[in-house]
Amino acid sequence: MRVELWHLVKIASFNINGVKARLPRLKEWLQEQRPKVACLQEVKSQDANFPVSEFTDIGYNAIWHGQKSFNGVAILVDGEEPLEMQRGLPGDDEDEQARYLEADVTGVRICNLYLPNGNPLPGPKFDYKLAWMERLQTRLRELQSLEQPTVVLGDFNVIPEDKDVWSTKAMASDALMQPESRDAYRRLLNDGWTDAIDTLNPRGGVWTFWDYQAGAWQRDHGFRIDHMLLSPECADRLVAAGVDKEYRGREKASDHAPVWVELRD
DNA sequence: ATGACTGCCTCTGGCAGA
Numbered sequence: 001m002r003v004e005l006w007h008l009v010k011i012a013s014f015n016i017n018g019v020k021a022r023l024p025r026l027k028e029w030l031q032e033q034r035p036k037v038a039c040l041q042e043v044k045s046q047d048a049n050f051p052v053s054e055f056t057d058i059g060y061n062a063i064w065h066g067q068k069s070f071n072g073v074a075i076l077v078d079g080e081e082p083l084e085m086q087r088g089l090p091g092d093d094e095d096e097q098a099r100y101l102e103a104d105v106t107g108v109r110i111c112n113l114y115l116p117n118g119n120p121l122p123g124p125k126f127d128y129k130l131a132w133m134e135r136l137q138t139r140l141r142e143l144q145s146l147e148q149p150t151v152v153l154g155d156f157n158v159i160p161e162d163k164d165v166w167s168t169k170a171m172a173s174d175a176l177m178q179p180e181s182r183d184a185y186r187r188l189l190n191d192g193w194t195d196a197i198d199t200l201n202p203r204g205g206v207w208t209f210w211d212y213q214a215g216a217w218q219r220d221h222g223f224r225i226d227h228m229l230l231s232p233e234c235a236d237r238l239v240a241a242g243v244d245k246e247y248r249g250r251e252k253a254s255d256h257a258p259v260w261v262e263l264r265d
Numbered sequence: 266a267t268g269a270c271t272g273c274c275t276c277t278g279g280c281a282g283a
Contacts, residue, residue, distance in 0.1 A: 017282085018272050042282085044273065069273050070281065117283055157283070176283065211283070212270035225283080255271080255283080 007265040008239060010034070011110070013153040013226055015041040015209075015256035019074070022254055023054055029247055031058060035260060036078050037105055039112035041155045043072030050074065067098040073112050073154070075103045085109065091135035099132075108234070109143060113154035118175030126175050129157070133184035141191060143231075150231040151263075152193065155256065157225050158185045160195070163204025165223040176225060193229035196241040196261045208243055209256050217248060226259045237263040 012035035016022040019040065030038060043050065043066050050064045061081045065088065066072035075082045086102035089095065099114040113136065118129030143150050159165045159177040171177050189195060197206055207222025216222065230238060244258040 021272060042272095117281085119281095119283065155283095171283090174283070209283075214269050216269095223283090 006239070008262045009036050009108075009265065010260055010262050011037040011039075011108075011151055011153065011228070012258050012260040013039045013041070013112070013155070013228060014258040015114070015155040015226060015254060017042050017044070017254040017256065019043045019045050019051060019072075020049070021252070023051060025247065025250060025252060025254070027054060027058060029244065029258060030055075030060060030076070033244060033258070033260070034078065037082075037110055038076040039110065039153055040074040040076065041072075041112070041114035042070075043074050044070060045072055063101065063103060065098045065101045067096070071098045071114055073099060073101045073114050075101055075105075075110060075112050077103075077105050080105065082110070086139075089113070089132065089135050090139055092131070095132075107149065109146075109148050109150040111140070111143070111150065111152040111154075113152065113156070115155060115157045117157050118178075118181065121173075121175045121178065126178075129175060130180055130184060133181075133188075137184070137188055137191065140188065140193070144191065147233075148231075149233040151234055151261070152229040153227065153259075153261075155225060156185065156227045158182065158227075159223050159225055160185055160198065160227075161204065164206070166207070166221045170221075171223065176223070188229065192232060194232075194235035194238070196228040196230055196235075196238055197224065197243070197259065199235075199238070200241050206243060207245075207257075208259055210248055212255050226256055228259060228261045230261070230263075234263055237265070239264050
């Protein structure tokens with residue numbers, strides 16, 4: 001009998017909805033689950049106020065890209081320094097929203113994103129969302145040409161298919177599941193990215209977000225908008241992917257649950 | 266049902282989120 005010992009790397013994404021408000025929950029999750037890489041979205045903190053020492057105290061090094069009140073992304077790495085490769089999504093010099101951060105971690109390119117919500121629609125916010133998705137596709141094609149193992153993860157604010165939402169009727173007019181949003185997401189996948197959670201859960205029914213309102217958590221009224229896309233080099237190493245759903249039910253929780261993928265070395 | 270909750274900055278009410 002031969003026993004295979006794989007070295008597994010866990011890479012996670014967590015829309016935390018305010019890094020300062022979420023610190024106890026966030027640190028608890030990091031220490032209990034101990035992902036090698038943790039990408040955060042909706043940090044909602046100016047750069048000077050980012051609580052970096054809270055993370056270095058528990059063994060995580062961090063880079064972050066924030067702004068006042070809204071948006072903001074960060075990459076935490078257990079025991080290593082993330083090497084920053086790109087700050088802000090290229091393609092529009094006028095865009096000052098802090099929604100994109102890239103780093104190399106042990107040879108893997110990590111692209112952490114917080115894609116615009118796009119509501120209400122029609123209007124400038126929806127137009128911004130679609131334009132942002134086009135810029136993202138351009139950036140990801142650049143990365144593909146490098147042929148480096150790459151993971152693109154974060155809050156995409158897109159419900160890819162009907163199987164990814166508790167009620168298509170309730171969400172029908174929402175920017176998250178408009179045909180234009182879904183088509184743009186599909187175009188990304190068509191370039192050769194593997195949606196890790198979808199691949200391992202082809203029948204759907206996996207949620208990553210539950211609204212604070214209307215007892216959505218208690219009724220399991222959720223949907224899947226936090227995604228992890230793998231380049232072919234990483235897709236070949238996919239072992240597991242999932243949602244740490246239990247954290248959504250804890251005290252002072254984010255409205256998103258963490259998502260993660262495990263890759264073998 | 267133009268609802269519901271939560272966080273932010275501080276115009277502690279108005280905005281944004283999804």
